[in-house]
Each structure stands twice: as structure tokens, then as C-alpha cells.
Amino acid sequence: MRRIVLLAAALLVAATPLRADEAVTVPVQGRDAFSRPLPALDPVHRAAFHAGRSLFQQVWTVGPSEVRPDLDGLGPLFNRQSCIACHAKNGRGEPPEGESDSMRSTLVRLSVPGGGAGDKAGGAPRPHPVYGDQFNPDGIPGVPGEGRATLVWSERIDRLADGTPVALRRPDLRLSTLGYGPLGPEVMTSVRMAPPIVGLGLLEAVPEADLLALADPDDRDGDGVRGRVNLVWDAARGAFSVGRFGLKANQPSLRQQNAGAFDGDLGLTSTLFAHHGCTAAQTACRAAAGEDTGRVEPELSDEQLDLVTLYTRALAVPARRNADDPLVRVGEGLFAAIGCAACHTPTLRTGPSPALPELAGRTIHPYTDLLLHDMGEGLADGRPDFQATGRQWRTPPLWGLGLTAVVTDHPTYLHDGRARTPLEAILWHGGEAEPAREAVRRMPSLNRKALLVFLDSL
């Protein structure tokens, strides 16, 4: 029987294992696998990469600082005090263990109805009138934090077709000790765990036209997969652009993604986001931020933002391991055959990259189409974000997936860290991905093993 299964699977062996351009990948397999610069970086950009890394690792401080005024400005409200607090080793975050634990590399987005697709503002989420668009548990001295956020887990047993049990856990968000009163019944929440950040510059360099060409919102090819781009506000251009960063592709560029994170997570203003998110009800926040007394200088300089952006743009992707292993090649074939590759697009090509020319004209294997897909009710957060509905998520890149357990102490997957293994993550897929999920569920165990071994090689 085992022989028959392998023979059948062998028909699906990928013709040529995919390997990325050596100028943008690194053959590093240790805990630093997500922390290396692109080999192709020129010396000037390499020096800037190191300076950006220092800022990415820097803990920001409550002002004023006599010693390091360039590093003050934290808050008034914030989630964490450094970029690496969430993006430890540039890898995935870790959700809270349970009710007595806290969110440390996970956050909660907030909004109320009124945004969403078709809205005049292009569907931008409408911030909560009191708490704003992100729950900030902490405040600087004199500014009350917004409260405590954690997750409580409930588990159920799912079964594969061969009877193998797989425990799946679902998070239930708990917000308590609210600093500014009740959130009200209309609040919409979305839990987001920090994703890995390798290869982002390469994804930024994929031409917009290529993403539009991949999109199939009306499913004209009839394969049941309806990828669509998210059109989001580009603050630098003052226009709508194709979104490609963030778990719902709600940011058009790395620079804006980073500026948004500095603003939302650390409370640091920049020229892109010049105002703190203090709402009218958050009077201490407004007073601390000087929001009512006139224009405030950006706390993050353009130079600092550019250095951090270059750092995130230039993080190399770890090279694949064991790509020639027969079982890996069987898994690679299965990945394509059952439809995973319809969204997790194996190959893209970068176009011109004026921001970092070393990224231009590269063939890359990110296993994403950067498009939004309906992932079903099981993963839905119910919170629209520009064109993304409450059931849609951007296809996450899979490159580096197999090193997650090396880089991260407690690896978890999906947008909120509910999945503890890639198999659990697959079993949470629904919506457009339901046929692929069911194919995995029905697979003979050896084929499933091949698929998982392939994922581990990425």
C-alpha cells in the first residue's frame, strides 16, 4: 500500500525544485536566519542596514532624554517600546498563553461600523470614538493605559479522513480594566500577531501590474479562487494604491507600514503620521502629546524612518533546505496539485526598485500573491479594512516557514497565532481554500507527510 501511495504521489513530483536568486537569499539555517542582509547589498546600503537594525532593536524612551533626545518620544499611549518586542529575531510573535498572560507581540485593532467596502473614505476602518483604531494597553506616566488585553483558548478535536485527531484551538479576546470606559456593543476587534518580516523589500518591488494581473475577483477562470487587491490610502502619494503589507494588505509601502507601526504601536509620530492617536476623550494623552497646543515636531525623524525602512527592505530570505529530497519534491508537487499554489503563488518577479536597486529584476519564490482571499468564517475577524472584508486575509508569504521553529522559541501560525503547527494552520483554511484543506484532510498520511516536509523546506 505504501508503495502504491508513493507511486501515485511520485507523479506529482515537481519538475525542478524552486530555488531563489542567490543575491537575495542567505544559506543560514540558525536562529539568525531571518536577520541577515541581502548578499547583494552595496557597502553604503549595508552600513545603512546596520544603522537601521540598531533603530529596529532600540528601546524608545519617554521624553525628555538628556542623553539620547533622538530616542525619546515613546507614547503617550503605546503597545510596546521597541520594534523587536513584537518582531523578535524578525520572526513571528507569540500569543498569550491564556487569561493570566498578557499580549506582548500581539495587538488588537479596533473600529466601529461605518468604514468598509464602498465607504467614501475608500473603506478605511472607522476608529473607535474613545479608544481609536488600536488598543494600547500602556501609557507613559500620567496617562492611563487603555486596559488589559489577552486571549482565552478553547480547543476542539478535528479529525483527518484517516481518523488522525488534530487539536485546534480558537482564541477568545478578553479586554479588561478598561481605562476609558466600556467599548460598547458596536466595537469591532481584530487580533493580530506580529508576522515575520524577511523578504519584504522583494515583495515591495513586485510591480503593481503583476498583482493586478494575478487578481481574479470575479473568478473568471472558474477555479473558485477569487484573489483581489486591496486599494488603500497612500499617505505619501495622497492617493489610493494597491496594498501589499499588513495581514489585510492595508499598507501600500514599507515606509508607510513602518511609520504606521511606530505610530500605532510605539506612539512615535513621523512626517507621515504627524499626530498621535489620542481621541477627544483621552485628555491626559492629548495634553502629554501637546496636541491641543499647536504643531508638534515628528518624534521619529525622516532619516530614522528611512533607515528602519531600508533595514526591513533589505532583510534577506533564508535559502531553501533539502529542496532535492525526493519526499520534498513529492510534497512540492502535491502543493501545486491540490490548489495551494493558486494563492500561495510560488514565483514572482521583481520590477524596477529605485528605493533599493539591488532588489530589481529578481526571480523570487515567496509563495504569496499578496492578494486578499475569503478564508471562511473560522478565520474571519468580522472587521473590514479598506476593500478587505471581515472574512478576507492577504495570502501570507511562506518563505522561511520551515525555519520558524528554529528562529522562534514557541512557533505559532496564522494571524492570531492560534495554529501551533503548519497542519493546524492548514485545517483552519476555509472559504476559497476549503477544497485544498479538504484535499489535505483526505490525503494518505505519507502524502500529507510529504506536503509538510515540503513546507518545512521553505
Place this chain on the structure above:
Amino acid sequence: MRPLFPRIAASLLGSVLMLGSGAGWALEGQVVVMTSYPDELVQRYEQAFERANPGTDLQVVWKPSRDAAVELAKPDQGGVDVYWTPSLGSFPRLRDAGAFRPLTVDRAILPGVVDGQFVSDRQGFFEAFEVAGYGLIVNPAALARDRLPQPATWRDLAATRWNGRLALPIAGQVSFSGALYDILLQAEGWEAGWALLGEAAADATLVGSGGQVSESVVNGEADVAVTVDFFARSAIANGHPVVLVYPPRTAFLPAQVAIARAAPHPDAARAFVDFVLSAPGQALLFHPDIRRYPVRPDVYTQAPAGTVNPFQRIGAEAYAYDMEKGLNRHGLIAALFDSLIAERQDRLKTLWGAIHAAEAALAAQPTTKPDPERAALVSRARTLAGFVPVAGADADRLAPGFQDRRSNRNPEEQAAMRKDWSARIDAAQADALDLVRRALPTP
């Protein structure tokens, strides 16, 4: 008032603080910890402490040590409960200013002495939390490729084989370098140490960021660098093929922890201090991204393979590093490093290049034809090239005027002194170059 635990109860609970940790009682809901530790360390302690003490939120206030001193000097000490940081000079000053509460520590568990050095407060107001050593990070594959021996001592760094292969931190820009260079200067002697540094730095890469020193070896830009050990140890633990070498005459210096006098959450503060000094708290220091040395001998049974035990160091020379003397000198060392090395590296390269060429020429002469005159010229040139404008005997007297590397006290006095140094260094180096050119064989 909550009852204080007697010693035996504290020991049973694993507490190292004689006052007890508040275990068995509900702690306050918050503890405010001020630190300048990097987030990779802080995050792990925050997570572990909060998971061990559900209901107590650890609030981190990140401050460089001088900002921290300002905060702790306020009447309410900024609401800070615990000061926990790698800043050797800060703790004695803050203790003397009355910033801390006394701690009574069980010395059976925490000896307070590492590698022969007392690392905690003899008066009992602060306690060592970890120690870090100073040494060399080396790329063994690069050395093997070129059949070069591994450097083992500070003195080895002056060898010409490291030309273009060595990275050195800039003392005025890299926080650990004050202690690093002072350890070298005390080990080699003030004048000889500066001469060694000048010779080694002549063709070295000077690096202005602490993490970048080790990184330069990891990424192949240099083959050898001098560094505080945790950068190198962490690189090794993260899978990079580099090694760490401790010269026989080095030191392991502490980072410390104390409870603020006005701590608004005293029980939670004690619980935090107890946690970081507990066996689980100390064992966290072995984490690949932290890699600092615990101050509890008993946790070394959990150490990863290959971990040096600074309580039982093999190959170390009997070397009593004077930590207090060193603390006083960091600012002076930074200023001298700038004047002697950072501002004159091109000239150093020319000068030491000429000396090495002359020495090579002399060495190549047949032993039957010694040239004592030229040898004397080169020897005098070497002495002058290593000139340092502050004599060892004067260093401790002048050091307070420079206090720490970022302060600029007495700017006019410092500027005048630096101008004088520059003139004397230039004169000595010009004389040295003249001598060595006279000594070089004429074509």
C-alpha cells in the same frame, strides 16, 4: 505591615533576599523597573516574571544611565521600583545619594564574588545580577584558510598579521569599550597598553556600534575583534561559526539590581529582584539571545555545552583587575582613544607601516652583520610611536575631569588639554617617523 520572613522560610521558598519576596501574599498589581538592557533580554524577563506572578504587570521604563540617575534623584524617584541595568558606575553613586533600600542577601547562594572580583555592594544596597567578560571574537575558518594562529592574548593583537583583519570599537561611541580598554590597559600597563592599542589600531577597522563589532567578524568584514563577550556568545549560540577567546588577563564585570528607596510597590519590587536572582531567573541568562553569565554558581549545572564558568575559569592568570580604578577612567580613555587613534588613524598607519618595514628589513639582515645603529633608531621610533600624552601616574588624577564618555564637563579645560595632547602626540609621531625613515635602508 506584612510580616517579614525569617531566613529559613526565605530559603525554603527559594528566596535569596532575607526580607522575603512576598510569596504567599498578593503582590501589588504593578512593578516599575527601570533599565537600559536591550529588549531581547528585557522581554524574556518580563514574560517569565509575569507568568510566574500572574496579576503583577511589569512596567519597563527604558533609560540610559544618566537619564536614570536624574529620574532616581527626584523626590518620588519617578515612581520606579527597581533599577536593573548594566551600568557599573551608576550603582555606587546612586547608593551614596541614598537612592536604594538595603538588600540582605543569602551569601550561601549568591557569593557576590566572581572570578576573584567582588561584584555586589559591600554595603548591601545593590546586588550583582550577571557578569560579562571581555575578549576576542575570531573567525577560525578565515584564520585557518590563511594558516594564521589564533590570537590568545591582548599583546597578540599588535602583530602585523592582523593588518586589515582586526576590528576595534571606538571608545567614545561604544558603551562597553571603556571597560574593555581599561581591562587591557591594566593588564598590559598604561603606557605599554596604549602603545599596543595604537599599533593594533593602525590598520584596523574602527567600529562605532557595539553590536557591529562582533557582527563585523560574523559577516566576514574582519577576522578578529575585541568585544564584550555576550555579543560573541550570542552569535555562536545563534549558529555563526565564530569563537570567543578570553585572554588570560581579563575580567568579568557585573550588571546589578537594586530596589528604589521610594519604591511604590515594594513587595512586587522584592519579588522581581528575587526572581532575577532565583535559579530560574539566572538560568534565563543562558538563553541564546542573552548569553550573559549567572552570578549563582548553582545554575551552571544547567549551562549549555561549552559554557565557561567564571567561578572556575581555566587558563586564567592571577590578575586582580581594579574595577573602581577602571570606572574612574572610562571618560579619559574615550578622550585619549579619540586623540591617539580615531583622529590620527591615517598617520598611525603610515608610521607603524614604516616601523614594521624597518623591523622586517633589520630582521632580514644576516646575523653576521648586525646593525646596532639602525636597530636603536627603530627602537626609539617604536617608543615614540607609542607615546601617550597622559602618564599612567597622572591618569587617576585627571580622570575625574572626564568622568564618563558622553559627558562634557569643563569643556574649555578639556579642549585646552586635548589641544596640548594633540601637539605632543604630533611631535612624538613626527619624531618617530623621522627616526624610522633614517633607519630604513636606502635604496
